[in-house]
Amino acid sequence: MPEPDVTPCDASEIARWDESADVVVVGFGAAGAAAAFSAAGAGARVLVAERAGGPGGAAALAEGIVYLGGGTPVQKACGFEDSLDDMYRYMMAACGPDPDEAKIARYCEESLGHFDWLVARGVPFDPSFCAETSMAPTGTEGLVYSGGEDAYPFNEIARPAPRGHLAKTPRSTGWLLMRHLADAATAAGAAVTSDTRVDRLVLEDGRVVGVQAQRFGTTVSLQARRGVVLTAGGFVFNDDMLRRHCPPLVRGTFKVGTEGDDGRAIRMAQAIGAAVRNMYASEVSLPITPPRTLIHGILVNGRGQRFINEDTYMGRVGQSALYEQDGEVYLVVDERSYDVNWMGLAASWVCETPAELEREIGLPEGSLQATLELYNRHARQGGDPVFHKGASWVRPLVPPLGAIDLRIGPAPYAPFTLGGLETSVDGEVRDLAGHAIPGLYAAGRTTAGVCSFGYASGLSIGDSTVFGRLAGAGAASASC
Amino acid sequence: MPEPDVTPCDASEIARWDESADVVVVGFGAAGAAAAFSAAGAGARVLVAERAGGPGGAAALAEGIVYLGGGTPVQKACGFEDSLDDMYRYMMAACGPDPDEAKIARYCEESLGHFDWLVARGVPFDPSFCAETSMAPTGTEGLVYSGGEDAYPFNEIARPAPRGHLAKTPRSTGWLLMRHLADAATAAGAAVTSDTRVDRLVLEDGRVVGVQAQRFGTTVSLQARRGVVLTAGGFVFNDDMLRRHCPPLVRGTFKVGTEGDDGRAIRMAQAIGAAVRNMYASEVSLPITPPRTLIHGILVNGRGQRFINEDTYMGRVGQSALYEQDGEVYLVVDERSYDVNWMGLAASWVCETPAELEREIGLPEGSLQATLELYNRHARQGGDPVFHKGASWVRPLVPPLGAIDLRIGPAPYAPFTLGGLETSVDGEVRDLAGHAIPGLYAAGRTTAGVCSFGYASGLSIGDSTVFGRLAGAGAASASC
Numbered sequence: 001m002p003e004p005d006v007t008p009c010d011a012s013e014i015a016r017w018d019e020s021a022d023v024v025v026v027g028f029g030a031a032g033a034a035a036a037f038s039a040a041g042a043g044a045r046v047l048v049a050e051r052a053g054g055p056g057g058a059a060a061l062a063e064g065i066v067y068l069g070g071g072t073p074v075q076k077a078c079g080f081e082d083s084l085d086d087m088y089r090y091m092m093a094a095c096g097p098d099p100d101e102a103k104i105a106r107y108c109e110e111s112l113g114h115f116d117w118l119v120a121r122g123v124p125f126d127p128s129f130c131a132e133t134s135m136a137p138t139g140t141e142g143l144v145y146s147g148g149e150d151a152y153p154f155n156e157i158a159r160p161a162p163r164g165h166l167a168k169t170p171r172s173t174g175w176l177l178m179r180h181l182a183d184a185a186t187a188a189g190a191a192v193t194s195d196t197r198v199d200r201l202v203l204e205d206g207r208v209v210g211v212q213a214q215r216f217g218t219t220v221s222l223q224a225r226r227g228v229v230l231t232a233g234g235f236v237f238n239d240d241m242l243r244r245h246c247p248p249l250v251r252g253t254f255k256v257g258t259e260g261d262d263g264r265a266i267r268m269a270q271a272i273g274a275a276v277r278n279m280y281a282s283e284v285s286l287p288i289t290p291p292r293t294l295i296h297g298i299l300v301n302g303r304g305q306r307f308i309n310e311d312t313y314m315g316r317v318g319q320s321a322l323y324e325q326d327g328e329v330y331l332v333v334d335e336r337s338y339d340v341n342w343m344g345l346a347a348s349w350v351c352e353t354p355a356e357l358e359r360e361i362g363l364p365e366g367s368l369q370a371t372l373e374l375y376n377r378h379a380r381q382g383g384d385p386v387f388h389k390g391a392s393w394v395r396p397l398v399p400p401l402g403a404i405d406l407r408i409g410p411a412p413y414a415p416f417t418l419g420g421l422e423t424s425v426d427g428e429v430r431d432l433a434g435h436a437i438p439g440l441y442a443a444g445r446t447t448a449g450v451c452s453f454g455y456a457s458g459l460s461i462g463d464s465t466v467f468g469r470l471a472g473a474g475a476a477s478a479s480c
Numbered sequence: 481m482p483e484p485d486v487t488p489c490d491a492s493e494i495a496r497w498d499e500s501a502d503v504v505v506v507g508f509g510a511a512g513a514a515a516a517f518s519a520a521g522a523g524a525r526v527l528v529a530e531r532a533g534g535p536g537g538a539a540a541l542a543e544g545i546v547y548l549g550g551g552t553p554v555q556k557a558c559g560f561e562d563s564l565d566d567m568y569r570y571m572m573a574a575c576g577p578d579p580d581e582a583k584i585a586r587y588c589e590e591s592l593g594h595f596d597w598l599v600a601r602g603v604p605f606d607p608s609f610c611a612e613t614s615m616a617p618t619g620t621e622g623l624v625y626s627g628g629e630d631a632y633p634f635n636e637i638a639r640p641a642p643r644g645h646l647a648k649t650p651r652s653t654g655w656l657l658m659r660h661l662a663d664a665a666t667a668a669g670a671a672v673t674s675d676t677r678v679d680r681l682v683l684e685d686g687r688v689v690g691v692q693a694q695r696f697g698t699t700v701s702l703q704a705r706r707g708v709v710l711t712a713g714g715f716v717f718n719d720d721m722l723r724r725h726c727p728p729l730v731r732g733t734f735k736v737g738t739e740g741d742d743g744r745a746i747r748m749a750q751a752i753g754a755a756v757r758n759m760y761a762s763e764v765s766l767p768i769t770p771p772r773t774l775i776h777g778i779l780v781n782g783r784g785q786r787f788i789n790e791d792t793y794m795g796r797v798g799q800s801a802l803y804e805q806d807g808e809v810y811l812v813v814d815e816r817s818y819d820v821n822w823m824g825l826a827a828s829w830v831c832e833t834p835a836e837l838e839r840e841i842g843l844p845e846g847s848l849q850a851t852l853e854l855y856n857r858h859a860r861q862g863g864d865p866v867f868h869k870g871a872s873w874v875r876p877l878v879p880p881l882g883a884i885d886l887r888i889g890p891a892p893y894a895p896f897t898l899g900g901l902e903t904s905v906d907g908e909v910r911d912l913a914g915h916a917i918p919g920l921y922a923a924g925r926t927t928a929g930v931c932s933f934g935y936a937s938g939l940s941i942g943d944s945t946v947f948g949r950l951a952g953a954g955a956a957s958a959s960c
Contacts, residue, residue, distance in 0.1 A: 005913040007753070097727045244757035244902070247577045247932065267912045271753045273487070277724035280760035303866050305785050324804045364866040370854040374846050385844040386783050422724070432747045433485040452727065 003240060004199070006268045009212050011204035017223035019193070021047035023475045024211055024224035026198045026265055029057020030461050031231035031444025033181035034468030035427075035475070037121070039229070040188035044476035047222060048185065049196040049213055051232070051260045055182035056175070058233055058257040058416065058445070059461050063136040064174030065146050066465065067458030069163035070108065072115045074142050077127030082161035084108045089158035091450065094147055095459070099452040103467070106425045107450050110466045115165070117469070121184040123177055124168040133290045133342075134313060134457060140168045147456025148313030152388035164458045177461070196220070201228065201268050201440070208272070208439035227439045227475030229427065231468060234417035234445035235263025236282070245279035245419065248323050251408055252284065252415035257445075265446045266420050273431045274440070278448040279419035283455040286318030286406065286413060288331060288341055295393045296337035298375055299406075302328035304358060304367025306375070309389040315455050318413060327408035330361060332368070334397040345411060347402030357401050372397060418455065420447045427471025441475045443468040483720060484679070486748045489692050491684035497703035499673070501527035503955045504691055504704035506678045506745055507712035509537020510941050511924025513661035514948030515709045515907075515955070517601070520668035524956035528665065529676040529693055529702060531712070531740045535662035536655070538713055538737040538896065538925070539941050543616040544654030545626050546945070547938030549643035550588065552595045554622050557607030562641035564588045569638035571930060574627055575939070579932040583947070586905045587930050590946045595645070597949070601664040603657055604648040613770045613822075614793060614937060620648045627936025628793030632868035644938045657941070676700070681708065681748050681920070688752070688919035707919045707955030709907065711948060714897035714925035715743025716762070725759035725899065728803050731888055732764065732895035737925075745926045746900050753911045754920070758928040759899035763935040766798030766886065766893060768811060768821055775873045776817035778855055779886075782808035784838060784847025786855070789869040795935050798893060807888035810841060812848070814877040825891060827882030837881050852877060898935065900927045907951025921955045923948040 023039040025032045028050035040046045048055075069075065070084035088108045092099060119125065130141035137144065146164025148154055167173040167180075186192060195215060202210040202221065210223040234257060235241040241263045242249045255261075270276060288294055295311045308320055310331075321329045333347070340346045351357035358368035376396040378384055384394050405411065421429050421442045428436035429447075444464035451459055503519040505512045508530035520526045528535075549555065550564035568588045572579060599605065610621035617624065626644025628634055647653040647660075666672060675695060682690040682701065690703040714737060715721040721743045722729045735741075750756060768774055775791050788800055790811075801809045813827070820826045831837035838848035856876040858864055864874050885891065901909050901922045908916035909927075924944035931939055 003913050005915075007911070007913070098723050098730065243578050244755070245759065250578065270750070270755075271912050273751045273753070275724070275750075279725065303786075306783075366854050366857060367866055370850050374850040377846060386847055431487070432751050433483050433487070435485075 003267065004264065006200060006264065006271045008201045008203050008272050011202055011209055014202060014221045017210065018220040019047060020223040020225065021045045022226040023229060023472065024049060024222050025229045025231060025472070026211060027051070027057060027232035028055040028182065028192060029231060029233060029444060030059035030178065030181060031464035031468035032057065033178065033185045034465040035229045035231055035443055035472030036185035036190035037188050038469040038472035039476040040185065040190045042473055042476035044226060046190040048190050048192045049198050049211065049222060050192060050194045051197040052258065053194050056178050058261060059464065060175045060178040061258065062174035062256070062461065063172050063457060064177045065136065065164040065166055065458035065461065066118065067146065067163050067456055067462040068111045068115050068165050069161055070111045072112060072165065074125050074127045074165055075161060078129040078143050080161045084111060086158040086161065087111065087163065090149055090154055093157045094154055094454045094456055095451040096454055097452060099450060102425050103450045107463065107466055114466050122180040125165060126168040129162060132292055135287055136166055136172050138170060140170055142166050142168060146458050148316060151311040151390055152309050201272055203272060206438060208437065224439065225480050226478045227441050229471050229475050230265040230269060230421070230442040230446045231444045232265035232446050233257060233261040234420060235266060236261050236416045238262040246282060246417065249282055249415045249417070251322065251327060252413050253408060254412035254414040256414050256416040269421050269429055269440065269442065272437065274429050274437060275422040275432050276420060276448070277422045278452050281418035281451065281453040282415045283315050283418060283460070284318035284322045284413055284415040285315050286321055286411060287314045287343070288317065288406065289314065290342050291339050293337050293339055294331060294333060294341060296395060297331050297333035298397065300330050300332060300368060300371060301325040302363070304363040304371050306371055306387055309384065309387040311390050311393050313456060315457065321406065322413050327413065329406040331404040331406055332397065333402050333404070335400060338402055341404065343412065345404050348405040350400060350402040352400050354399065354401060357403060361403055417445060418448070418451050420445060423447045425470065426474040427467055428474060439478065441471040443471040483747065484744065486680060486744065486751045488681045488683050488752050491682050491689055494682060494701045497690065498700040499527060500703040500705065501525045502706040503709060503952065504529060504702050505709045505711060506691060507531070507537060508535040508662060508672065509711060509713060509924065510539035510658065510661060511711035511944035511948035512537065513658065513665045514945040515711055515923055515952030516665040516670035517668050518949040518952035519956040520665065520670045522953055522956035524706060526670040527702060528670050528672045529678050529691065530672060530674045531677040532738065533674050536658050538741060539944065540655045540658040541738065542654035542736070542941065543652050543937060544657045545616065545644040545646055545938035545941065546598065547626065547643050547936055547942040548591045548595050548645050549641055550591045552592060552645065554605050554607045554645055555641060558609040558623050560641045562643070564591060566638040566641065567591065567643065570629055570634055573637045574634055574934045574936055575931045576934055577932060579930060582905050583930045587943065587946055594946050602660040605645060606648040609642060612772055615767055616646055616652050618650060620650055622646050622648060626938050628796060631791040631870055632789050681752055683752060686918060688917065704919065705960050706958040707921050709951050709955050710745040710749060710901070710922040710926045711924045712745035712926050713737060713741040714900060715746060716741050716896045718742040726762060726897060729762050729895045729897070731802065731807060732893050733888060734892035734894040736894050736896040749901050749909055749920065749922065752917065754909050754917060755902040755912050756900060756928065757902045758932050761898035761931065761933040762895045763795050763898060763940070764798035764802045764893055764895040765795050766801050766891060767794045767823070768797065768886065769794065770822050771819050773817050773819055774811060774813060774821060776875060777811045777813035778877065780810050780812060780848060780851060781805040782843070784843040784851050786851055786867055789864070789867040791870050791873050793936060795937065801886065802893050802895070807893065809886040811884040811886055812877065813882050813884070815880060818882050821884065823892070825884050828885040830880060830882040832880050834879065834881060837883060841883055897925060898929070898931050900925060903927045905950065906954040907947055908954060919958065921951040923951040
């Protein structure tokens with residue numbers, strides 16, 4: 001199916017600019033707010049063009065976790081020691097394969113300063129830790145483990161520390177974060193035009209000098225004297241793009257983002273020769289816990305085999321479930337470990353014996369029995385030498401047994417895309433030869449960020465705001 | 481690392497054309513030869529620009545299998561019934577997920593005519609069948625099963641038939657195929673300029689009107705009055721592109737292709753706004769057999785678990801091994817099933833008991849034992865309900881046991897890329913809005929073909945030659 005046209009427009013075709021600014025920011029989500037704030041703070045006249053009726057983007061709908069470490073005030077208040085070196089080692093391992101080392105190094109360098117920047121923007125953090133979840137707590141706690149730092153294999157690579165920071169409000173906290181960031185951008189002087197869908201870049205002698213957009217049924221031309229910053233989200237709401245680049249995600253049932261995440265900004269830049277990378281990568285959340293007692297159970301696939309340590313980050317479980325296990329996963333628990341989980345997923349089967357459970361689920365005869373036998377034998381010895389689940393979560397599973405149905409459908413698979421435009425650490429969009437495209441910047445999920453495939457909660461808003469700030473500053477200081 | 485520049489050149493910058501043709505074909509491999517032949521046959525003046533010193537490309541180094549079915553003369557002579565409908569159903573299942581239905585339908589429609597076309601070009605086929613291998617036989621047999629058609633799951637989806645056709649010469653047959661195709665192209669009137677590396681497309685008012693190339697240290701401009709056909713291979717020899725789009729392949733140890741497979745043609749087209757797809761997809765051959773007796777063994781991963789039916793196509797084994805099993809795979813056999821395989825891979829370990837073998841390999845304690853116990857129990861019942869290996873390959877494995885080391889390193893992982901430019905069935909290159917870019921055509925591994933991820937041997941040369949012919953004809957009939 002043809003996609004909307006994104007052919008660039010030549011400046012000579014613009015009879016007059018409807019509005020002019022030094023920096024035009026496309027999209028008013030987390031990355032856009034950060035870019036607009038820093039560009040305005042650098043003295044640039046900033047215009048933010050937002051497709052929806054107001055600010056927020058995907059971040060406002062999100063859990064709102066920001067991944068920061070190296071000894072933030074919240075970490076310290078909660079009694080956790082952390083170093084930038086441990087954070088770097090964790091990220092290099094968890095964000096791979098082969099993540100963007102320059103971005104990860106810069107991200108870690110910015111970490112402590114970025115925490116202060118968020119606080120200075122008015123974002124409140126409760127200096128308390130929640131052990132029960134790797135997502136937004138039901139309370140107002142400001143810190144969680146959000147990437148399996150304390151589980152295999154990462155606990156052997158870097159000293160574990162919780163780095164998921166949350167604004168002080170119960171449950172999903174993204175709206176509060178975004179309220180402060182959006183307010184900060186406008187308070188810094190950024191002008192905003194809402195209900196304005198940017199469709200094309202405007203070029204003059206190979207330099208991006210503005211955009212064309214649709215506003216209330218009219219085409220408007222917005223001049224960007226110094227630069228355009230694309231912060232318009234990813235492409236999880238564009239099934240055609242998913243089929244081209246990331247077919248497993250077509251089956252995702254609970255897409256994380258807004259309908260504006262249709263990849264248009266990525267395609268607009270590609271149309272002028274921008275490079276993309278990691279287009280196959282995504283975060284896929286399959287948040288089985290809380291309660292964490294469920295981690296005592298074992299995850300098995302459609303062949304009755306385990307495939308991962310159950311105490312790892314639930315995004316890693318979701319990635320494997322969707323990409324490698326064909327979306328067929330079950331959590332097998334016993335009475336001691338069982339509970340209805342936070343999503344309301346209860347055991348679909350409860351049986352007196354493993355053989356019966358296996359038959360009820362429809363797993364190959366003997367497969368789950370063999371898996372349980374091996375798991376229980378190791379558990380009696382106090383360990384899990386096959387998948388390295390932490391010893392505190394390992395104990396024999398004793399019948400009667402139950403199984404929670406985590407197949408696509410019964411369970412939500414919640415993906416968003418991680419691939420996008422290739423950018424420098426300063427937000428310059430690169431062309432296919434690796435050169436910066438004059439006048440074009442980007443940040444957030446319109447870009448390929450710190451994650452090449454692996455992910456931890458908080459890295460998307462973290463990456464969006466850290467590199468959004470840098471992109472905004474870069475655009476503001478670009479020579480006209 | 482910056483990539484070579486592929487910025488397009490405007491026609492106004494060309495002082496004079498060094499050579500002129502109706503159709504310029506970039507690359508003289510299988511797709512290029514087919515495109516040049518059909519363009520010349522349609523009356524166009526054709527110039528083929530080849531980067532190497534002569535024709536051949538990756539196809540000349542390849543096994544040379546061409547995937548064709550529906551009842552070819554070779555299939556009939558060997559006593560196999562086949563239908564285009566079965567071929568279509570197989571391909572829709574094996575080339576997925578979500579393969580290009582229009583291309584597969586067209587490919588099947590062209591199948592019988594394409595066989596005749598190859599014969600008419602002088603390619604000889606021995607009408608005999610080799611059961612022992614899914615690759616090029618050691619003899620001259622012209623037909624093999626090359627995609628696991630006779631194994632689970634495809635044997636339940638479509639009536640199995642061997643569709644791998646090979647030119648009549650022992651072992652790898654690609655060179656013979658290419659000799660005939662290259663001769664046919666020049667005999668039809670196509671001119672060839674060798675040692676000519678095309679670097680950029682030349683544009684005039686949004687239409688591709690030629691290319692610029694390097695020839696013996698000089699920049700030459702080649703005019704294409706009707707169209708340019710990009711048939712310059714994939715990108716398996718470009719590690720930077722692999723990291724951007726397909727990181728698992730960086731670990732491939734035996735890259736299938738020529739050093740010209742650096743993705744330059746894909747990038748040249750992207751630089752003028754062409755769309756790409758399936759950039760994460762690849763064929764990864766891990767050709768364990770012959771001898772097929774080895775299929776009586778079981779493949780296990782680093783956790784001692786089986787992960788696939790051992791009688792399936794060895795490209796499916798390789799894809800899973802590299803993408804999902806982290807390149808850690810072992811083939812466990814007993815005395816009856818053991819032999820040194822065709823690559824010379826012998827058992828690295830031989831042990832009296834499963835426990836000892838497991839320890840020697842370094843698998844988690846009990847893991848291989850549990851796998852063997854379950855496999856043998858099912859085998860005694862005559863089946864493999866877990867992975868559905870065909871009953872004729874299933875029998876209990878009796879100690880002493882051996883294991884062939886199929887990890888990356890000891891075993892070759894032989895990949896090539898399947899992603900590339902998005903084209904119509906007629907070879908038109910599509911822009912990001914799905915529209916044909918005037919004057920630009922492509923075929924072969926420069927494009928995303930019939931395979932979105934899954935693969936069968938013979939589909940790359942098959943796709944290259946079928947759609948190469950269509951692209952050449954399309955370019956020849958384009959209005960200037």
